[in-house]
Amino acid sequence: MNFKSYPDRDMMMIGLADRIASQLREAIRNDGHATFSVPGGTTPGPIFDTLSAVDLEWDKVAVLLNDERWVDETSPRSNTRLIRERLLTGRAAAAMLVPLYADAPRPEDKLNELAQGIAPHLPISVLLLGMGADMHTASLFPGADRLDEALSDDAPIVLAMRAEAAGEPRITLSAPVLRDAMHIHILITGAEKRAAIEAAQSLPETQAPVRAVLKNATVHWAE
Numbered sequence: 001m002n003f004k005s006y007p008d009r010d011m012m013m014i015g016l017a018d019r020i021a022s023q024l025r026e027a028i029r030n031d032g033h034a035t036f037s038v039p040g041g042t043t044p045g046p047i048f049d050t051l052s053a054v055d056l057e058w059d060k061v062a063v064l065l066n067d068e069r070w071v072d073e074t075s076p077r078s079n080t081r082l083i084r085e086r087l088l089t090g091r092a093a094a095a096m097l098v099p100l101y102a103d104a105p106r107p108e109d110k111l112n113e114l115a116q117g118i119a120p121h122l123p124i125s126v127l128l129l130g131m132g133a134d135m136h137t138a139s140l141f142p143g144a145d146r147l148d149e150a151l152s153d154d155a156p157i158v159l160a161m162r163a164e165a166a167g168e169p170r171i172t173l174s175a176p177v178l179r180d181a182m183h184i185h186i187l188i189t190g191a192e193k194r195a196a197i198e199a200a201q202s203l204p205e206t207q208a209p210v211r212a213v214l215k216n217a218t219v220h221w222a223e
Helices: 009-031 045-052 079-086 090-096 111-121 147-151 174-180 191-200 210-211
Strands: 001-003 035-039 061-065 067-068 097-098 125-127 158-161 169-175 183-189 217-222
Touching: 009 035, 009 045, 009 125, 009 183, 009 191, 009 217, 045 079, 045 090, 061 079, 061 111, 079 097, 097 111, 111 158, 111 169, 125 210, 147 158, 147 210, 158 217, 174 210, 183 210, 191 210, 191 217
Parallel strands: 001 217, 035 061, 035 125, 061 097, 125 183, 183 217
Antiparallel strands: 067 169, 158 169
């Protein structure tokens, strides 16, 4: 784990947005395309705002969520809705959004279809993750019903996931898909999450799922 601290959150958001843009450009230059995997939630919003205005060949970028609540885009809890509002606007509107939700009662009904849509865009070029104080990342929650399967080396691309802390049923990229990303960034703020990510280094992945991606990750932190 590479740990990078910043004097304040504004500097962190600007610095990380610049680094992500550079890595996306590098991937486009080397491969002709790039895949950018992003979290939901409000914390990365300023990064998305900055990136949406960046002069980049966005038509060569596929944007993929780390995970999604199994709700449609009319819900205020939809990560897809958030990404459309904060990232896929301005210049970045030219990027392609790879779906992580489909209209069905349960995520299990659409796993194969969604995985087939994701597969051509792997491996992920640039992965941006968040982390909860419980050390979950994406929808890999401690105590989740299919966590062991999601952490295994032969896990499928996506899994349905249910956990008490998750609220709605979720769909999440598996640990191998996250771990295989070319560049991994974890964005956290505050003393509680700094203590959590330090603790995660010595805990098993089932207790601290974020550990599954820590080895090659850069952790970006500001108070």
